[in-house]
Amino acid sequence: MLMNQGFHGTGLKEILDAVKVPKGSFYNYFESKEAYCAEVIKHYIEPFINQLQGHLRRPGVDALSALKNYFNELIGELEKNQFKGGCLLGNLMGELGDTSEICRASLKTAVNRYRDLITQGLLKAQQEGVVRKDLTAESMADLLVNTWQGVLLRMKIEKSIVPLKSCCNNLLDGYFKA
Numbered sequence: 001m002l003m004n005q006g007f008h009g010t011g012l013k014e015i016l017d018a019v020k021v022p023k024g025s026f027y028n029y030f031e032s033k034e035a036y037c038a039e040v041i042k043h044y045i046e047p048f049i050n051q052l053q054g055h056l057r058r059p060g061v062d063a064l065s066a067l068k069n070y071f072n073e074l075i076g077e078l079e080k081n082q083f084k085g086g087c088l089l090g091n092l093m094g095e096l097g098d099t100s101e102i103c104r105a106s107l108k109t110a111v112n113r114y115r116d117l118i119t120q121g122l123l124k125a126q127q128e129g130v131v132r133k134d135l136t137a138e139s140m141a142d143l144l145v146n147t148w149q150g151v152l153l154r155m156k157i158e159k160s161i162v163p164l165k166s167c168c169n170n171l172l173d174g175y176f177k178a
Contacts, residue, residue: 002037002040002088002091002092003085006091006095007033007037007092007096007103012026012033015036034100035102037092037096037100037102037103038102038103038105038106041092041110042106042110044088044089045089048114049113049114049117052070052114052121053117055067055070056070056117056121056124062125062130063121063124063125063128064121064122064128064172064177066121067118067122068168068172071148071168072168074164075164075165075168078152078155078161078164079161082159083155083156083158083160086155089107089110092107093111111145115138115141115142115145116141118145119137119138122137122141122176125176129178130177130178131177132176132177132178135176140171140176143171144167144171144176147167148167151163151166151167152164
């Protein structure tokens with residue numbers, strides 16, 4: 001619901017009705033809808049972290065190829081879902097990033113965890129000699145994460161994977177290469 005309707009477009013009653021939880025029980029676990037959303041953010045990032053770690057740990061695959069494989073897998077999933085949704089983190093960053101401190105902090109932590117894992121991959125790729133060394137792995141990871149979030153938005157209006165592929169090709173097969 002949060003992915004499709006956004007935070008403000010999704011009522012607490014709607015969430016509780018969908019999971020068949022009484023309102024009183026909700027408040028035993030969460031102080032507010034914002035606190036609930038902050039927990040959703042923490043939960044949402046985990047499969048992406050695990051998926052990326054799986055690619056980076058794959059034996060016999062260099063780190064740059066692992067990153068490309070990961071993003072290609074994401075592109076395939078987005079295409080299969082007909083470009084709907086994009087990224088819950090990106091959606092919520094635009095909707096709540098400057099209005100809810102608890103959600104902003106949770107978003108920042110999630111994005112930084114993701115960026116840090118990409119940084120590790122790029123650092124390994126630098127050590128393998130396939131990624132340029134005149135830029136820090138962290139600065140390239142920031143560029144990749146920031147650009148990826150932007151092209152996810154562009155994908156929605158274009159209804160196409162072209163912006164996603166362009167992002168990955170331009171950065172991973174171009175700008176970042178040694």
